[in-house]
Amino acid sequence: MDVVAVAHSLATFSEKSFPVDIDGICLDLKVAGKRPTIWVSKNLRLERKRFTIAHEVGHVVIPWHFGTILDEIDAKPKKTTSEYFEWEGEANRFAAELLMPSVWADDICRRSTHLRDAMHVIAQRAEVSLRAAALRVLRLGPPGYLVAAARNDVIEWTGRTKGTRSHGPNEGELVSTIDMPACEEPQILRYNQTSYLWWKERGSIKPPRRAPSEGWRTILSEMLQLVPEEKSEQIRRQINAIVGYAIGKEPKGSPVDVIYARAVASLQNRSSADMHLSMLLSHPKFDDYVLSRVYERSQAA
Numbered sequence: 001m002d003v004v005a006v007a008h009s010l011a012t013f014s015e016k017s018f019p020v021d022i023d024g025i026c027l028d029l030k031v032a033g034k035r036p037t038i039w040v041s042k043n044l045r046l047e048r049k050r051f052t053i054a055h056e057v058g059h060v061v062i063p064w065h066f067g068t069i070l071d072e073i074d075a076k077p078k079k080t081t082s083e084y085f086e087w088e089g090e091a092n093r094f095a096a097e098l099l100m101p102s103v104w105a106d107d108i109c110r111r112s113t114h115l116r117d118a119m120h121v122i123a124q125r126a127e128v129s130l131r132a133a134a135l136r137v138l139r140l141g142p143p144g145y146l147v148a149a150a151r152n153d154v155i156e157w158t159g160r161t162k163g164t165r166s167h168g169p170n171e172g173e174l175v176s177t178i179d180m181p182a183c184e185e186p187q188i189l190r191y192n193q194t195s196y197l198w199w200k201e202r203g204s205i206k207p208p209r210r211a212p213s214e215g216w217r218t219i220l221s222e223m224l225q226l227v228p229e230e231k232s233e234q235i236r237r238q239i240n241a242i243v244g245y246a247i248g249k250e251p252k253g254s255p256v257d258v259i260y261a262r263a264v265a266s267l268q269n270r271s272s273a274d275m276h277l278s279m280l281l282s283h284p285k286f287d288d289y290v291l292s293r294v295y296e297r298s299q300a301a
């Protein structure tokens with residue numbers, strides 16, 4: 001997409017050296033008898049400049065954006081200026097669609113064997129940043145993918161496609177400590193100082209051992225001895241709900257490997273603010289409890 005030509009066709013467009021740290025400015029939006037003006041910072045990298053121009057074009061085209069708008073694309077939303085950030089979201093979505101049209105990007109996602117590759121292809125062909133391409137791919141890609149961007153081994157942001165069951169790592173976590181048992185080994189793309197790690201969920205996981213001899217109710221009662229009696233019933237219900245909800249998505253009688261994959265995905269990176277619930281989720285017998293429920297569901301008619 002030749003965004004410069006688009007900008008010229010809709011506004012008076014030029015590149016400027018701004019004395020302050022901003023990416024672009026729109027002037028005279030929706031002023032009767034006046035052609036709008038777009039200025040974009042000279043000093044931006046190519047990809048960021050293209051995105052900024054497309055974003056400013058969005059302000060020109062979207063009917064209810066008016067007046068003068070100063071843009072700092074990476075700014076974090078503040079509550080005091082919620083309308084501005086609403087407009088920003090709209091202009092960003094417009095820019096993403098202009099640079100990476102849904103139909104085109106969706107086709108690339110479908111034809112890629114892994115979304116890491118889709119991100120790479122979209123970034124190169126659309127001349128956008130890997131971050132912008134990753135966001136596009138997260139929006140359009142199939143369920144079952146998670147991504148994290150890391151710099152100096154520290155996770156800076158994460159995302160997952162719609163319908164993905166497992167939890168990703170948390171921002172601020174170290175890449176070297178990530179544990180993602182529900183997923184295949186990550187596919188990684190390194191660019192400048194940033195690594196993009198893409199995980200794909202596994203459809204089935206072989207349980208580490210056979211069904212425990214005790215039933216899951218017995219195992220859970222034993223685990224609950226750690227919890228004060230007045231909280232015991234609440235925690236029992238919570239544990240049963242968390243695991244029951246996860247494995248309940250596979251029909252009774254499904255293969256053990258498939259139901260087990262559901263359980264692992266749902267529990268991956270899960271933590272709780274409740275001390276007692278956390279204690280039970282990391283209890284040495286918790287795996288036995290999960291396995292027992294998985295085998296029971298698989299054997300049920």
Ligand SMILES: [Zn+2]
Pocket residue numbers: 055059069070071087088091
């Ligand atoms: Zn803007």
